Amino acid sequence: MAPRRMETKPVMMCVKTLLMFYSFIFWVTGVVLLSVGLWWKFMLSPYMLLISSAPSNAPYVLAGTGSAIVLFGLFGCFATCRGRPWMLKLYAAALSLIFMTELIAGISGFIFRHEIKETFLSTYSEAVTNYDGRDDRSLAVDGVQRRLHCCGVYNYTSWLSSVYFPTAGIPSSCCVTLSDCKDADLRDASRAVNKVYSQGCYELVTSFIERNMGIIAGVTFGIAFSQLIGMLLACCLSRLIIANAYEMV
Structure with a gap:
């Protein structure tokens, strides 16, 4: 042995x-x-x-x-x-x-993953529509737009149908250069197009998911x-x- x-x-x-x-x-x-x-x-x-x-x-x-x-x-x-x-x-x-x-x-x-993307689309669209600049979801929208350099769901026009736009325009978190963004620019869609990010946040997030899945x-x-x-x-x-x-x- x-x-x-x-x-x-x-x-x-x-x-x-x-x-x-x-x-x-x-x-x-x-x-x-x-x-x-x-x-x-x-x-x-x-x-x-x-x-x-x-x-x-x-x-x-x-x-x-x-x-x-x-x-x-x-x-x-x-x-x-x-x-x-x-x-x-x-x-x-x-x-x-x-x-x-x-x-x-x-x-x-x-x-x-497709259901996750659809849920994100509906939830993010709702957050943009009901944006007020103060609640947690609105602050999260601002954070996403600043960090990802994006604006709105598909582009800046998503903000035109929000409850925030008639009173305050497009949020300043969409601005490419904050010092170059005036309140009057953000209230006028034709002028804002040259001041804000052109790409929508939904496309950036979903493309990231697809690329890294x-x-x-x-x-x-x-x-x-x-x-x-x-x-x-x-x-x-x-x-x-x-x-x-x-x-x-």
Whole structure:
């Protein structure tokens, strides 16, 4: 039995090292997801009002998934160091659960991307129509227009049918150069056309989604399928430990 034990131990150490490295990367992934979830919640919450009329659960899902991955990543490192088969099997089961969750989320986002675009169109159009320059949704519209250098839904003419235009004209957040935008210019559509951004915000946002959907889907599925590697390593190490213990009997 001694030669077989000598053959098993190097393989077991190699698998153990790989699993430890994977668990660390897995833990880092959890930290990233948790950070993105918190950033989304505290920094992007106003803009989410333009995508959905109801509060979004997406930041909570990201933060919750990230927290779970952080905990399981630490557990994976502990289980690998301890070398207990039942811990490794539990770790593999957790990885399979996270794999299914990420896979379903990725497929759902890819399939329903057109519905997301349609919801954004209706919600953003409503926000422009009812813009008053003071409420949270109006401030979010201003933020989008300033950061993306866009104006209105399709272009600046979207503002002509808003309740804000008859009294105050086009919002100053549409101005290419704020110092060059006078109140009189913003109240006159023929003069405003040369002062405001020409591209609509809807086109910019949706084109960004279309351009990056493949990258987002690839990263999501790549992270999801990486769980399979961890599952295989955990199961392999568990079997090697059991086999080594059996050989020592």
